[in-house]
Amino acid sequence: xxxxxxxxxxxxxxxxxxxxxxxxxxxxxxxxxxxxxxxxxxxxxxxxxxxxxxxxxxxxxxxxxxxxxxxx
Amino acid sequence: xxxxxxxxxxxxxxxxxxxxxxxxxxxxxxxxxxxxxxxxxxxxxxxxxxxxxxxxxxxxxxxxxxxxxxxxxxxxxxxxxxxxxxxxxxxxxxxxxxxxxxxxxxxxxxxxxxxxxxxxxxxxxxxxxxxxxxxxxxxxxxxxxxxxxxxxxxxxxxxxxxxxxxxxxxxxxxxxxxxxxxxxxxxxxxxxxxxxxxxxxxxxxxxxxxxxxxxxxxxxxxxxxxxxxxxxxxxxxxxxxxxxxxxxxxxxxxxxxxxxxxxxxxxxxxxxxxxxxxxxxxxxxxxxxxxxxxxxxxxxxxxxxxxxxxxxxxxxxxxxxxxxxxxxxxxxxxxxxxxxxxxxxxxxxxxxxxxxxxxxxxxxxxxxxxxxxxxxxxxxxxxxxxxxxxxxxxxxxxxxxxxxxxxxxxxxxxxxxxxxxxxxxxxxxxxxxxxxxxxxxxxxxxxxxxxxxxxxxxxxxxxxxxxxxxxxxxxxxxxxxxxxxxxxxxxxxxxxxxxxxxxxxxxxxxxxxxxxxxxxxxxxxxxxxxxxxxxxxxxxxxxxxxxxxxxxxxxxxxxxxxxxxxxxxxxxxxxxxxxxxxxxxxxxxxxxxxxxxxxxxxxxxxxxxxxxxxxxxxxxxxxxxxxxxxxxxxxxxxxxxxxxxxxxxxxx
Numbered sequence: 001x002x003x004x005x006x007x008x009x010x011x012x013x014x015x016x017x018x019x020x021x022x023x024x025x026x027x028x029x030x031x032x033x034x035x036x037x038x039x040x041x042x043x044x045x046x047x048x049x050x051x052x053x054x055x056x057x058x059x060x061x062x063x064x065x066x067x068x069x070x071x072x
Numbered sequence: 073x074x075x076x077x078x079x080x081x082x083x084x085x086x087x088x089x090x091x092x093x094x095x096x097x098x099x100x101x102x103x104x105x106x107x108x109x110x111x112x113x114x115x116x117x118x119x120x121x122x123x124x125x126x127x128x129x130x131x132x133x134x135x136x137x138x139x140x141x142x143x144x145x146x147x148x149x150x151x152x153x154x155x156x157x158x159x160x161x162x163x164x165x166x167x168x169x170x171x172x173x174x175x176x177x178x179x180x181x182x183x184x185x186x187x188x189x190x191x192x193x194x195x196x197x198x199x200x201x202x203x204x205x206x207x208x209x210x211x212x213x214x215x216x217x218x219x220x221x222x223x224x225x226x227x228x229x230x231x232x233x234x235x236x237x238x239x240x241x242x243x244x245x246x247x248x249x250x251x252x253x254x255x256x257x258x259x260x261x262x263x264x265x266x267x268x269x270x271x272x273x274x275x276x277x278x279x280x281x282x283x284x285x286x287x288x289x290x291x292x293x294x295x296x297x298x299x300x301x302x303x304x305x306x307x308x309x310x311x312x313x314x315x316x317x318x319x320x321x322x323x324x325x326x327x328x329x330x331x332x333x334x335x336x337x338x339x340x341x342x343x344x345x346x347x348x349x350x351x352x353x354x355x356x357x358x359x360x361x362x363x364x365x366x367x368x369x370x371x372x373x374x375x376x377x378x379x380x381x382x383x384x385x386x387x388x389x390x391x392x393x394x395x396x397x398x399x400x401x402x403x404x405x406x407x408x409x410x411x412x413x414x415x416x417x418x419x420x421x422x423x424x425x426x427x428x429x430x431x432x433x434x435x436x437x438x439x440x441x442x443x444x445x446x447x448x449x450x451x452x453x454x455x456x457x458x459x460x461x462x463x464x465x466x467x468x469x470x471x472x473x474x475x476x477x478x479x480x481x482x483x484x485x486x487x488x489x490x491x492x493x494x495x496x497x498x499x500x501x502x503x504x505x506x507x508x509x510x511x512x513x514x515x516x517x518x519x520x521x522x523x524x525x526x527x528x529x530x531x532x533x534x535x536x537x538x539x540x541x542x543x544x545x546x547x548x549x550x551x552x553x554x555x556x557x558x559x560x561x562x563x564x565x566x567x568x569x570x571x572x573x574x575x576x577x578x579x580x581x582x583x584x585x586x587x588x589x590x591x592x593x594x595x596x597x598x599x600x601x602x603x604x605x606x607x608x609x610x611x612x613x614x615x616x617x618x619x620x621x622x623x624x625x626x627x628x629x630x631x632x633x634x635x636x637x638x639x640x641x642x643x644x645x646x647x648x649x650x651x652x653x654x655x656x657x658x659x660x661x662x663x664x665x666x667x668x669x670x671x672x673x674x675x676x677x678x679x680x681x682x683x684x685x686x687x688x689x690x691x692x693x694x695x696x697x698x699x700x701x702x703x704x705x706x707x708x709x710x711x712x713x714x715x716x717x718x719x720x721x722x723x724x
Contacts, residue, residue, distance in 0.1 A: 010176065011179060012183075013362050016310050035183075036183075036187060038187070064129075064131065066121075067122070
């Protein structure tokens, strides 16, 4: 399952760091962050529940870039 | 400006002001350090907080942490310098933090602005639909409108859903969809697409699609998902940034330790810990990768924006990259180079007494009630078909043609067989196309040639493709060889394949794809890459252009599949990588041109940003660049890279 989330982040490299952090989160199969449109596209692993995975994604992103937000 | 941007701008101004005041005030010792700490904290407190979080999360390469180490280090060196009797330059630490923040602010502002600019270009999302309820107009969300609802579009409003005009005339501005600035007139019975703006009259439209299926929604979907597919250049710069920061930080460490030790042990000279420490701190300032990383996606985004303004939808920055390297263009004939509809190409009267109009006149009357496509082109060619002539006894002769009584005289319109059967003395024509013979009674009076007509801009389009560096043009068609040869000759295409079934087109394209990779593909270097599963070194790309009818598999198979005039054809929009929103073949060269300009700017930005960074590192290592230069270079590179990318949008 794929879902797109609106995000808020100020620098391009931070967006790349967020992408990496999101990819490494458990329950996430793949993730792309588009800095220009401020969107994060998350492909969830089989059987993963987005509402349960997304808080973890958010926490991991906060670790690499405190000044970011994912609206989910 | 967002709230956050305003706040940060305020902090920058206050800190800059304090810094200027402090430069004018004569202070010494601890007071001086404490005074300079004020602007430093004003402008950098959030970076300090982030740095602490970086330590907590065990991220030694955190950008904020590196900035804090660099500036606090500079601060400490200034204290040390003053203690040992020097001037004590506190300004540097504050200024570096200040400029770092200015850079961040500018990046946030410029990117926000360009994001807005580009979003405005693609702003075709309709906000509401007017529906009549109890005699009053009610505004409802376009996604609530069901198929078959009558909606009202007032002058100046956006058409919210695809549909057919029931009432009213208007001129439509289709610029947002097609990039075409000339308004299109619509009248009852015409199909209209969502996203167009009605300019002059009130229209009542019967919707034919739901919002999600409407043209505007589909285009928005493509545009919004476009830059998610990343290009090689973007992958390169991301990988580069990942290696760059740790490498520079590591060299900073080495720079702080090895040269002083070497001086001390090998040369027996003074170690100069302070000097080398300062150079190492300069390295930390340069290690910040943002200027490198920002310019590339921004350039691609601007490229996608410039393309969509011209009515060209590109599904991702990877296709923009591929489009720039297109050397072979394979084209479908019907609907791409030719109009795909049959038109009267020539009329040849048999006798001098008859004019072309006389023959068309009779033929149009005979075909008055026929639904055959050729009949409608005959009727269109004769403008006053609905005159007061009588047309009776219309009989269709299957496989041959039609006969009818026009003003009492029997007229036969049809092929060779029909002429044979009535004993008319017909003769074949040398012109390509379908020949329609006309006979009055049993007397042969002439024939009409009906052919698919080449689009007016086709020849110019192919010429500009060649100017854009395309060196091989191939035309594929399911049509007969004779017709293909004629079109190819007229357009100056040297290569064509005819009488192909849709499946044959895929095979033909595959052969061309293999050939365009050519001998180069067998080189050792490429072979190694091929073993690794990487094919990207093969630079020449092949594009296929089709109108999306029957050629979806070919579109999908090409390096770049370009669908033209595809508005409304779902399969084509799905299969293509690039969608031209109108059917003007000239847009192919426009698309390639935008892609090439975009790639030039991407390369300029990469070379420029990486070059300046390395120059600063080199100068910093030998002590020619101080921290001021390092931070100026970083912010300057970013500003210039962003402005360079925005050039794509300014150019017409």
